[in-house]
Amino acid sequence: MEQKPRSEKQAKGSEELKAGSEKQEAGNELSSCSPPPGKARTGVFVCHCGSNIAGLLDCEALAEYAAALPNVVYAKDNLYTCSASGIAQIQAAIREHGLTRVVVASCSPRTHMPLFKSACAEAGLNQYLFEMANIRDQCSWVHVQERDAARQKAMDLIRMAVAKAALLEPLEDIESSLVRKAMVLGAGVAGLSAASALADMGVEVLLVERETELGGLVRRLNRIGPSNEPAAEVLAMLLREVESASHVRLFPGTDLVGVSGVVGNYEISLKSKGGEETEETVGAIIVATGAVPFIPEGLFGFDGRKVITQIDLEERLRNGSPLEVKNIVMIQCVGARGPGRSYCSRICCLTAVKNALLIKSRDPNARVHILYRDIQMYGAENEKLLRDSRGAGVKFDIFDPAFPPVVKEGSVEFYQPLTGMTIETECDLAVLSTPLVAPEGSAATANLMRLPVDGNNFFMEAHAKLRPLDFATDGIFLAGTARFPATVREAVAQGLGAASRANTMLSKDRLVFSALVSYVTDRCDGCGLCLDVCPYHAITMEEFERDGRVFKKVRTDPILCKGCGVCEATCPKRGVLVHGFTPSQIRAQVDALLEALP
């Protein structure tokens, strides 16, 4: 009894909606941004996927149901639509029944859309006239317990896909040329490795370094832990490779001052310290701008003489001059893992342990004491270094950040949780282990290329786990401590990896992009609302003159655009739309869905 009035209301509601949409449809036609539905000849293929779908749903019945839908002239169920015979059936049906739209109701478009699209193209049907309904992942797999509801949902999904298919437009993939050149920004170990790897793969490289000397932070190091090779040797090897490679052009003492363009064709402007300007077009960019050690002004009595940082210590050890101190205390996490800078810098425990051991091996009588919170010697070689240092007599004590050590004249005082006592240990040199931080100006560099940075100004990769060396922006890659603190080996590996990522794209003859991107209609009046919402910065404002008056209108870049649809959802005037997701197409789907409501 209660059911009835409610369903009446709903029916009325959907009628209103329909009426409204018809009105809008008319408006749409006027604007000529979407063709009228016309008379599509649609073929529907319902896949059993073995028992994956047919185990729950009656695919034959679904095909029968589809056959009765508007515009459908052919419908068939098959065991495996993606098998060779399934594909042949689609192609035969296109030819024999003159299909102008194909709908496959099966699995996920993510895995199978490309296959079906190319099958259509082979049979002479524009690949964008294909539509898919996912009745497996979104239906038979997830509604195992509700067979009836699942059947209803499968019908809904098929009806929606058929309704949308009728409004699909033929489109062509977007193709663009590319320049087989890359710019590597930053010539630390990461940038050097990336440059030589790219050169090896036959890519012309512009290696741009802000400083007049190449090598980055490793230039200032003594030895590279945990294997403790001399830093100068490792660097010399990398430099030799870059300098001997014929495809690498070096730009020391040079800043990047401008970037425009898109993947495959980035126009870059460089400016050297001497004022020399260079303009170039490159296909890809690798960002390897590194990091710098934090300078602990005002912390633990830092004075650069008796209280120094690890990088200062590296420089003293590198000179080879005797340290002339007997009691060394190292304090970890200075400026790290606390308020303001919460991350752990990954490399400073290694640095401390390495240097402690080096001091001990130079002068076994020296006393080295490391005060730490967690000793981060992750992995195989690092942990061994830790064991070796304990064996060599380096002393370790934990401190609680709530009660940090106090550096005094000639001693350091700290609370030892193990004994519950406050201990004073002699100290003639305090060494503060400070984290790597993003270099000054890294936000500006990021801005130039419109790349995202995190709260610590480290560059942000496309996906933390699965795409650690890519940016979300196509054609720009990331390596080394510009991403996050890393050891030399890790930074080098990332440099090689980024080169490989870049080359995957650069080795193509031309770039092909999906046509499902945004386009601007006559209705755009240049209000500019969409400019800021586009996450890919694909929209720009243009001015033009007509009849002596100045008009504004936006323009979208089909290569930068990823078809996310945020602009379409933002524009109140339907001035910018996305192919494949136009209001009329989406409305057709919604209407088709609402039809089923009682």
Place this chain on the structure above:
Amino acid sequence: MDVGRHPKIRLLAYSEVEGVEGEMGNFRIRVRKKARYVDENKCTGCGSCAEKCPTVVCDAYNVGLAKRKAIYKYFAQGIPSVYTIDAAHCRNFETGKKCGLCSRICQAGAIDYQQEDRIVELDVGAIILATGYELFDARKVPEYGYGRLPNVVTSLEFERFLSASGPTGGHVYKPSDLAVSEVLATLEKQMRTSSREIERFEKTFEMSSERFIEKFNSGELTGGHYDEWAGQYRSFLPLKEKFKRTKERAESLKTAHRLAFIQCVGSRDSRFNGHCSAFCCMHSIKEAVIAREHDPESEVHIFGMDIRAVGKNFEEYRNRAEGEAGIKFIRSRVAEVTENDSHNPVIWYEDTKARQVRSMEVDMAILAVACEPGPSARRLSELLGVPLNEFGFYATLTVPPLDTFRPGVFACGCAHGPMDIPESVAQASSAAARAASALMGARSKEQGAGSGEQDAESRKQVAGSEDHGAKAKKREAGKGE
């Protein structure tokens, strides 16, 4: 997924390398393609066969917590999406019984019981070792009781517990409780058989068993079928009682509520692996956070010496785990795990803050087991002439960091040392770059003096690492004793 579809990638799954000849730029590899008894080109991965296969086997992917069939796919999203017959369990192979069900079911005609191992020869320019790691066998640490105490599990087992598609549907049941459910099921079956028998007697003699037993006890009814009935009924009563008790217990069971994660199991321990496994601190925190999400009332402790949260956003994650998710970190190397009467693990540890030996009763203890080089590393190392380092992983240079000591052979990921997924993924690209360089042959030709030096240098290091290799061998031998 992408790998499976890539036109330039030829996937040889279920295969092993048997021999390698040649040198960088020109390797010839012999690969044994093990018989699947299923034609990869025909199988569509539909799974009809597994649905009908009558042979049930313990599932290694779900670490023995679930069942699979004798024809199976290692896991649902595996690539290639092809089924394999486990000849060790399939009725056709195992018992020689004629089953052949799957071959009749398969509409693609992919089943081929006659299939044999095949040798495939490959000509390649470079080799990348991405053979990963194996998990430490926690049974080797007697004091933690793994294998002996039912509610002590490994991190990998716990991952399967947490997975919504796992054997427990994402619920963290105590294994001892899961055992109860199994006992219950067996009892129920026995009861059913037994009560069917009894019913038969009751029907035949038109008398309830209670009445009958009275009469039987008084000697009124004896002999033949009556004896049988009496025997049946007498064994039924205790069964019923036991079933009732077990059922009560099963119904009162709750999911594991108090969890203890024990870090560095088999890592940082000179008895087993001196090394740190690099990823277990983070995966324990992750598992702890997910367990709290599933059950916000749960109490979760992580026992570790150092918490090595050294990756991007890791320390922040750790802090959120502590601050927001309420996970408690205790700095301690756990000394021992015992259990109490209700099979609850008891963790014995030194509270370094309070300077006291303490114990904590929990519902489940999870062991963060070490990342170890697999046994195949040694075999492949000998086959390829690529030395191992002192930890048993493939030895690689400092720079370039993925080059093994044999030119043209590269290693990435856990094959050359413990590391997490982001690091492994980045390295995969790096190895690809090195391999591409090797294929281009660029380095060897372009570089004169420089590369000569490098070669001499690496040869020096090879010598050193062969020494390591020998050491590792000794260590291995020592383990065996």
